Amino acid sequence: MPVTVTRTTVTTTTVASPGLGSPTILGSPRALTQPLGLLRLVQLLSTCVAFSLVASVNAWVGFTGNWCMFAWCFCFAVTLIIIIVELGGLQARFPLSWRNFPITFACYAALFCLSASIIYPTTYVQFMSHGRSKDHAIAATAFSSIACVAYATEVAWTRARPGEITGYMATVPGLLKVVETFVACVIFAFISSPSLYNHKPALEWCVAVYAICFILAAVAILLNLYDCTNVLPIPFPSFLSGLALLSVLFYASAMVLWPLYQFDEKYGGYPERWKDSGCRNSHSYYVCLWDRRLAVAILTAINLLAYVADLVYSARLVFVRV
Known part of the structure; x- marks a missing residue:
């Protein structure tokens, strides 16, 4: 002012x-x-x-x-x-x-x-x-x-x-968008090594899920930061509900596939940390691959919960609007 x-x-x-x-x-x-x-x-x-x-x-x-x-x-x-x-x-x-x-x-x-x-x-x-x-x-x-x-x-x-x-962005759904994008950024940091996922199509799908959901949430944040939510062809609350529902479905699939293919021996995973030779050092500033796999699994669960909460609040906005 x-x-x-x-x-x-x-x-x-x-x-x-x-x-x-x-x-x-x-x-x-x-x-x-x-x-x-x-x-x-x-x-x-x-x-x-x-x-x-x-x-x-x-x-x-x-x-x-x-x-x-x-x-x-x-x-x-x-x-x-x-x-x-x-x-x-x-x-x-x-x-x-x-x-x-x-x-x-x-x-x-x-x-x-x-x-x-x-x-x-x-x-x-x-x-x-x-x-x-x-x-x-x-x-x-x-x-x-x-x-x-x-x-x-x-x-x-x-x-x-x-x-x-x-x-x-001052509402609960808006703050949840921030949490979702931040967690996705941390996931990207942990999966920076292509060897974690490029050998299995199911794991590549998980990476695609993280990227797609991050982009959608980032778009919602940018639309609000630039005050241009009116450019959407549908009402903004309906857009948010559709985005949250799609993200919940995508993350639910990743929540199943990522741990299955990373930790189940039948699918080529490593259920125990000691089998990763990079994790045997007593001290290393490098985060070993098994720890990265576990971190991504935990972060996937956190983001799934965030998207479920986002879906509940977004559905309420649509209901109130109707």
Whole structure:
């Protein structure tokens, strides 16, 4: 929103923030003294400290280290952009819908920091020798956890309440879309090795399921972020219900086929971890293939549950509309 400056007089605009009980001041440094502004400062500081501690001792190696460093840097950069936009009152000039963008990012950031807070200590920190580098890594994990809590708190504060008129991404189905796409991205990271699936058509089908469902959910998110849901030839709630139903059916098939062909010996799978020679090392920053198979199976189940919940909420939207 605009900021009008007349000599030494500054006119600011205030808007109510869902769930905060007090207005947020836009286009003024006082925006940072409001509850949501202070929370974003905590997010900015904690992510900055996390990646700075790790970078200062070069304590990030391999896939897991790169993932965690990306998570912290990405969250820091976008949080800084959000703060600058609100301080300058530039919401109207921002290319994405401001009703949907901040909470969408906050949900993604909470998931990114959560994954980094789990992956970094379990696959990297515990294998480090005692010293300055390990101390920095432990401190970075603590700040990553703080950031996760801060982003999750923003989601809880700003999500839609019953009866509120707000953006779709602030509703439960919208937040579930974020979870679905994030989990799919983690699945893609674990199946980056083609040897996990290129020897069986059933496993290739599972990979196709992950890709198709990710694209459909991403399209739904982008339509809301760009405020162009009216371009669809059918009502948006009906589109969401059809998308959720199709995704549930696809993921149900993957939930059966992926574990069957990865862990059943009759179908060429490996039911026991020790049979994977890459998993026998006591310490390795590389995630072995059997662990990747198991991780994908668990993530497939998580996403299936998310799509089922999405289908239930989306069906309710259609029912209410009718």
